[in-house]
Amino acid sequence: MSKYIIDKRLLFKKGEQARLLLDLKQNFNLTWKGMAESVGLSEYTIRVGWYGERTTIPYSCLYELIKRYPLYKWDYITNNLITEILPPKWGQVKGGEASKETLRTANEKYIKLPDKNNIKFAEFVGIQLGDGHLSQTGIEITLEHPAEDDYKNYISELLFDLFDRKPIIRFKQSKKSVVSIIINSKRLVKFLNDTGLMTGNKVTNGAQIPEFILANPTLLKWCIRGLVDTDGGVFHKQKGYSRCIIEFTSNSKPLLLTFTKAIAILGFKSSKSGSPASNKAVRIQGQKDVNKYFDEIGFSNKKNITRLLYFKNLGYVPKREELDKYL
Incomplete structure (x- = not known):
């Protein structure tokens, strides 16, 4: 089961989050499961949430990934790929507790x-x-x-x-x-x-x-x-x-x-x-x-x-x- 991480979140330019993860996967011959296990998360979180750009990546998780698989320098990522570093619980800060209707509507997007x-x-x-x-x-x-x-x-x-x-x-x-x-x-x-x-x-x-x-x-x-x-x-x-x-x-x-x-x-x-x-x-x-x-x-x-x-x-x-x- 995935763990919930309270941390700063990294907001990437559109398409860059998926490209970065795919580059890491291909250059280090990783599977989505192997990549997920290296940071203690589920394959679903990496493959569907992050690679699908449905969720932002916690600062500490990406830092650990880049530390393990140093394809790019951290400064390059933060200066060229990321548009904003969001505060912890930024969704709640921005809009308050999501209503059941909001969650239901968002949930509809998570189906292929x-x-x-x-x-x-x-x-x-x-x-x-x-x-x-x-x-x-x-x-x-x-x-x-x-x-x-x-x-x-x-x-x-x-x-x-x-x-x-x-x-x-x-x-x-x-x-x-x-x-x-x-x-x-x-x-x-x-x-x-x-x-x-x-x-x-x-x-x-x-x-x-x-x-x-x-x-x-x-x-x-x-x-x-x-x-x-x-x-x-x-x-x-x-x-x-x-x-x-x-x-x-x-x-x-x-x-x-x-x-x-x-x-x-x-x-x-x-x-x-x-x-x-x-x-x-x-x-x-x-x-x-x-x-x-x-x-x-x-x-x-x-x-x-x-x-x-x-x-x-x-x-x-x-x-x-x-x-x-x-x-």
Whole structure:
């Protein structure tokens, strides 16, 4: 976690703060993480806050960086790159305590909107359609805890890569223990609405795979991965069979229909589970298609990866209580 530093702040000429940090990084073969650790801060602070010129740099931090990596003389920096040395807590001195509305408005700037044709964004769409909820103010993805803690970490990194925002992690205890991954941003909500994701209840609103993903087989594979990793998985077919199946479940009929359509587009044969009236699942059962799924789509959720390895090495899919020992 980043520490809060009460110190004088350095206000650079536009673009010079980013250029200086990049020069240090390249000339000394540093990573953002390595640079951050050298002054006891987080990678996010250096890479997003400072390099992105969203925040000013504390005097003592830059002085320590230049002392460690003397690419430029201190006098050169202060005389040529910096326009002003601001007092500690200068934001509060200038404008008083920021109101909640001011903080909310400022917070909206701290979100990156990715290219919707990014394969990782397609995986996020699948995750969001599966275990996610899109409200008027942000996104929330809820997973089992502690069984899916590895997947929680994976999704957190995915969101950071896509949106340049560290999500809030919130643990909850009701009938079962769960963990929620949250990003609040109305700007992000609008962007997701524009790509085809709807706010509110996914079942009553008829959530489904967006058309732009259905039209692109590469994106479709990653979206399917996200869907199966959240609302599906690898399961043993039934007693007496040394086979496994891929199954996806949902209470949203439009989502089941577009999932079935997606599987067909990608060349898989699928079948429904249960009676037509109560059907809430789509299965890939043929072992040729199951193996094709393993090879061409795969998983990011450790519980499905573990089930797959079990099946490939031992010929069966472990029961839940056995699986929990490895998660």
